Amino acid sequence: MTNANSINLNGAITPWLANEGPENDIVVSSRIRLARNISGFPFFMKATAQDKKAIRGLVFQAAKELFPKDSYYFIDLDKAETTDRLYLLERQLVSRELTEAEGARSCLIDSKERFCVMVNEEDHLRIHGSISGFRPLEIWNTINETDDLLESKLPFVFHEKLGYLTACPTNVGTGLRVSVMLHLPGLVITKEIDKMFRALQKCGLTVRGLYGEGSQALGDFYQISNQTTLGRMEEELIQKVSDFIPQIIEYERRARTYLSEDKQAATQDRCARALGILKNARTIGSVETLHHLSNIRLGIHLGILDEPDIAVVNNLLINSQPAHLQKYLQKDSEQSEELSSQERDIERAKFLRKTLET
Numbered sequence: 001m002t003n004a005n006s007i008n009l010n011g012a013i014t015p016w017l018a019n020e021g022p023e024n025d026i027v028v029s030s031r032i033r034l035a036r037n038i039s040g041f042p043f044f045m046k047a048t049a050q051d052k053k054a055i056r057g058l059v060f061q062a063a064k065e066l067f068p069k070d071s072y073y074f075i076d077l078d079k080a081e082t083t084d085r086l087y088l089l090e091r092q093l094v095s096r097e098l099t100e101a102e103g104a105r106s107c108l109i110d111s112k113e114r115f116c117v118m119v120n121e122e123d124h125l126r127i128h129g130s131i132s133g134f135r136p137l138e139i140w141n142t143i144n145e146t147d148d149l150l151e152s153k154l155p156f157v158f159h160e161k162l163g164y165l166t167a168c169p170t171n172v173g174t175g176l177r178v179s180v181m182l183h184l185p186g187l188v189i190t191k192e193i194d195k196m197f198r199a200l201q202k203c204g205l206t207v208r209g210l211y212g213e214g215s216q217a218l219g220d221f222y223q224i225s226n227q228t229t230l231g232r233m234e235e236e237l238i239q240k241v242s243d244f245i246p247q248i249i250e251y252e253r254r255a256r257t258y259l260s261e262d263k264q265a266a267t268q269d270r271c272a273r274a275l276g277i278l279k280n281a282r283t284i285g286s287v288e289t290l291h292h293l294s295n296i297r298l299g300i301h302l303g304i305l306d307e308p309d310i311a312v313v314n315n316l317l318i319n320s321q322p323a324h325l326q327k328y329l330q331k332d333s334e335q336s337e338e339l340s341s342q343e344r345d346i347e348r349a350k351f352l353r354k355t356l357e358t
Contacts, residue, residue, distance in 0.1 A: 027181070027245065031130040033179070034127040036124065038058060044122060045167060114131075189259060209221070271305055296308070
């Protein structure tokens, strides 16, 4: 098994922020998640410590048999440092629930970050992956293939009429969650975002923040996903979400047009100020950084800002976060001690200035 300390993907952009695929100026990424449980074991909330260790052992053995040795990491999160767990959370490879849980829990990560399997989260396995842009069917093919491989080695709990059985009733059936992450500053600035939320709820869709369930919408990033899976086929669920996304894209484009034409001076000021602050700040927190990066991203796509490159902005969205910043400092200056929040804010400002000056 791999020690999380040996994983440092800093500098390598995570695939869901690669700025590729259709509609990538608004659709940041498409994500698929499957919930699965192994026959012969209680659901996670009833599982004993020995059950959890046995489940992890089965997944570890399956990975050894299914995937080439150097093509994946298998990390025991219960043995990982807090910074390493947060690092994986910031890259959206694991959930906050998995980082904060107790007992035997792990994650199997493809070395190219195409997919990740969380072990002993709400279900025994959560198989998921993300891809840049509006491409839910493409990432579904990757996750479906991974699911089939794992099921060839692990007996998943399946009911003839109900489908895959899961810890939460809303996931029973396919166990599928389709999510599309969108950057919606136009709707936020024009105060149209709540209207969109109400429309989503009427269509059986739900809205989550940057880090999924239970998280806040930071930097005007929102995840739209299905609420239930029972009685629906996988392709049907993917289509349901996919059918609604173009409407949100259209609303956001209209809002951006309004901001660039009718509110041109105010929008130019908002975007230019954001860039100026990040280029000159001496201390800055991660939440404020995301807010300014959101405005810079908007300015680039509206043609208001001709620098920095969008790839730089996307890189900063990840690498300015607390755990990534800590790992960057450890690598760059052999800084081994955990920084305080205040020290990290100072170092973040230095990092932003250095990156945006080049």
